[in-house]
Amino acid sequence: MTREPRTSPIVPSYGESSLADLAASILASITGDTARNVLGLPETGRACLLIIDGLGWELLRAHQAAAPFLAELAFNSRPLTAGFPSTTATSLGTLGTALPPGEHGMLGYQVAVPGTGGLLNALRWRDDVDPVAWQPKRTLYERAADAGVTPVHVAPRAFAGSGLTRATIRGARYRPAGALGALAAETVAALHDSERALVTAYHGDLDALGHVDGASSPAWTWQLAHIDKLAEQIASSLPFGAVLYVTADHGMVNVGPDDRIDADLVPGLRAGVALLGGEPRARHVYARPGAAADVLAAWREILGDRAWVMSRDEAIKDGWFGPVDPAFTDRIGDVVAAAAGNAAIIASQAEPKESALIGMHGSLTSAEQLVPMLVVGPR
16 A cells, blocks of 8 residues: 655745745835735845755754854744745746746756657756747846846856756846855945846855755855855945845755665656656656556555655646646646655666765755745845
């Protein structure tokens, strides 16, 4: 008999307290659109959103000594939900459009490109997939410019022309910055350059260290201390009346050797499967024609209480992706599996690099879903 996970999934609070609501509310706080300011953010002419890849709410609360500035901000704040899957491509799509994943279509790390028999890796992209056609909704930056607000994004130069950037950040003035000092300097300069500005800044090294060394490892913890200083430097240099927000795209869990279920070694997990998408903590499973029901039953039986396993229709009905644009429905797996606890559905042969990581994310646990929403200003 299949055992259900002992805990319930945290379904993102779309429309109330999600990353989509944060993005919408920040722009609304500048334009004065009170109807879209669902978080009730203070009115301002200039706002900055600092996005720390991988800094989940629970990780921040567990490492207050390493990040005293951020920890003090967190003391009187409440977390937001990231969205599903809780992964960088999806969350950047959410922050870049102020829409839930089901409406912007960036539905995971790897999703099927309907009609091609292949997958799109959103971090590496494919030359035959037009980023604007893939994510056709107007971005937050385009809407800001329409309202007379200067939109700026500060991030490493290598990301400037990527498919993900073109899909989610188009319309922003891109200011390249790699090192932490440069990120702080470019962010502060962008805020001072315009009297009405929306500036987003992205830092990804904490996530990278969590994947390779593990969240809470010495390398991860020391990197967090540098990020704490980054946030403090930006906060101390804000123009009068400006507001700084600090958030993350997702949290992270560490996956041990005994917590890995290998889809390339467990025959039942590949039976009837045409494509295995997503990532180890959040799988899109695309079935061969006529095999969807059998694949769903097999995944539920094999994974048991180690994952929440839904059909596409069930995941949509339960609100995992928020409202889903019919144009994007086929991007969702026939079966969707969100890992519970510290489990991961790896694919050691097809995805050797991803399967070897220590820190992982993507699912609906509190460790992955809850992200900070920290505020400095206005003054």
